[in-house]
Amino acid sequence: MRSLRVQDLILLLFAGLLVLPVLAVLASWTQWDSRSAQILGEMASTVLPGYAWTSLGLCVVVGVGVALVGGATAAAVTLFDFQGRRTLEWMLLLPLAMPAYVVAYAYTDFLQFAGPAQTWLRSSFGLEGRVLPEVRSFGGAAVVFIVSLYPYVYLLVRTALSERAGHLMEAARLLGAPLGRRIREVAMPLARPAIAAGIALALMETLADFGVSSYFGIQTFTTGIYKAWLAMDNRIAAAQLATMLLVVVAFLLALERKAQRRLRFSSTRAGRPHARDAQAMRLHGSQLVMAWLLCGLPVLLGFVLPVVFMLRPLAADWSVLPWDRFLQWSFNSVRLGAISAIAAVVIAVLMAFSLRRAPHSINRGVVQLAGLGYAVPGAVIVVGLLLPVGWLQSVAPQSGIGGLVTATVLGVVWAYLVRFVSVALQSIQSGYARIPASFDDTARVLGSGSARLLSRVHWPLLRRSSMAAALLVFVDVMKELPATMVLRPFNTDTLAVVAYQLARDERLGEAALPSLALVLVGLVPVMLLSRTLRSGER
Known part of the structure; x- marks a missing residue:
């Protein structure tokens, strides 16, 4: 009983550290002062409505775009059989390896006024002035988000349709239903919860973005938080703005979880092995070409072209690239990623482990609270992390807590853990789901305590799940931009920060090197995910 209480205390301690930034943001409303009220009042009467409308418009366009692209591509590779389908199935996941801000840099470098595309068009056709639309615009940002985030919808819809749609579509065909009616009345109801969950995930990433909106000059709610904090030097006003964004994110998270519950309810596996391949409709001729275009265009826009655009400056002049500093940036990124x-x-x-040993309501609630961090934007986490640090520093100036958090890796690792522990927790819990409870009972009968049970029974069975969790967190940390940019110690630039700074200074050729390194790192979990999906569908 005593060990159980100690485990509960440890669980509460970790959860408290992970939830503290969110609680600090919410507590900012108790710190209301005249200056923050004045700043919020001025912003509300001038720029805040514009931030809100821009964010809302971006969410609407991105939501519709990812639903159409992700849903259509998932239906194509699931409900139909055509040459090259197996290759396109995993290639459609490749944009997951591309951070959205890297895609933005690549297209800007190639399509801007002085870029190769417009230069070639002007010289070849005798044109003057701007030939192509401005890339750094609301429309450009929406396209970047769509081609970068559609895999969220694609992945969930493909999983939902591959489990039940095949034999139900075949039954509807035998009953005489035409193809359009089969898709409308059979496939769409099965895919609707998956589409809703995928849209919610994509919108959370859109609202949390800082790199694309800042680089393109799009005035979203996230950029407004940074302006209130850095430009106007008022953390309370920034935290109160962050609270408004947090409410929207919480709504999207609730929507995603509701859709996931409906998805699990409607996705009971049925049918024979390889039933999907046997019942899929075979495409030929013009239908085959349309399927290739439908599935190939998102891969081309979201992965192939950005990689090609970034390779061009690398191949043009290797001497201008900062190879000496690249190793230091890589070391900083790998070190932070490994520690986190x-x-x-x-x-x-x-x-x-604590939840498995004592699955009561308190432990479940604590674990759920700790898992909310992934849905919280990096800007909110940064503000929420520095608020309590500032309060402690004002109460105890000699404690040095401010320097400990902002001048060492402690602060940035803390922010990473707040955001990404939920990623590791999901993987570990899925590993625990495969360990029978009888193993615990047997170990307890043989006299094993909690420490021995964890080290000798659970850990050997959790190694693969733990490695997968560590890999996912490592890649997410490598790509994280807002928290790293604000909380990193002096002279600790990472690949993500350097890529953003070089691109902001219009040194896009030099930004290609760290950007491509991030893409290569991101390819590893994408390949593992593709293998897992393929083995699960066999």
């Missing part, structure tokens, strides 16, 4: 991944896995294992 190990810490996240340790915390996730301890929390999942």
